[in-house]
Amino acid sequence: MTEEDAAAAAAPGRPKQGKPPEGAATREAAERGGPSPQARNPLHGLTLEAIVTALADHYGWDELGHRIPIRCFNVDPSVGSSLKFLRKTPWAREKVEGLYLFMLREERRAGRG
Numbered sequence: 031m032t033e034e035d036a037a038a039a040a041a042p043g044r045p046k047q048g049k050p051p052e053g054a055a056t057r058e059a060a061e062r063g064g065p066s067p068q069a070r071n072p073l074h075g076l077t078l079e080a081i082v083t084a085l086a087d088h089y090g091w092d093e094l095g096h097r098i099p100i101r102c103f104n105v106d107p108s109v110g111s112s113l114k115f116l117r118k119t120p121w122a123r124e125k126v127e128g129l130y131l132f133m134l135r136e137e138r139r140a141g142r143g
Contacts, residue, residue, distance in 0.1 A: 072134055073127060081130045082112050088133055098125050 068074035073081075085094055086109065095103035100122055102115040116123045 072131060078116060078123070078126075079109060079113055081126060082109050082116070085126065085130055085133065094129075097129060098122070100125075 086107075089097065091103060091107040095107065100115065102112045116126060
């Protein structure tokens with residue numbers, strides 16, 4: 031038994047030396063009162079369904095299919111078929127998330143001007 035194993039056996043609730051447990055950085059930031067790493071991420075906490083719904087409401091399916099030319103937006107579009115495709119296709123999901131961020135910037139600019 032190594033010294034590290036002996037120390038772990040002596041203190042079962044204490045993690046082994048090395049990498050911190052999952053979520054430790056976030057927990058430490060919360061304890062210090064600092065912002066979480068996701069504090070400024072506008073996509074944090076949003077589901078893909080909420081993003082697709084917001085885009086379809088804002089642009090409509092025709093315009094959405096024109097801006098991102100993928101079949102799920104152009105042929106018999108629905109939120110369900112879009113989610114099924116986007117969850118399996120990372121490049122398409124990135125385009126949808128990018129368009130959502132662009133839409134948010136447009137709305138902010140329109141609100142200021």
